Amino acid sequence: MSVRRPSLATTTEVAEYIQKPPRTLEQWRYRGAGPRWIKLANREVRYRWTDVEKWLDDQYAAAA
Template sequence: MIDTAQPDTAPRPYLTPAEAAAHLSIPVRTLESYRKRGGGPVYRKLGLKTVRYHRDDLTAWAEAGKRRSVHEC
């Protein structure tokens, strides 16, 4: 019998802080700072210590920061 199962190559929707920082090309410390003071991407708290970011939320946050000039608010 031939195994026709395909390996799961789809990207995982939830990322660790390190993966999310790499996805956004920012330091992990910057992402941690956003969590503490606000203004960063939405995240999920799973249990007491586990933090995860959804890829769609990272993209939405990055898109919300688009500007054409330094004078845009």
């Protein structure tokens, strides 16, 4: 049985998923690295799970 997640994730949720501190994701955003992200009108940052998964796949391919 698969786990259903909302389509958007917070920085904390993505950090837990990829096992990195949230600060790492903040630094990646500043440097233009890491998974694609969205800034909502209220200035909150969110990630699409599909973008996170694609980014992880790209990291795997780059390491091969």
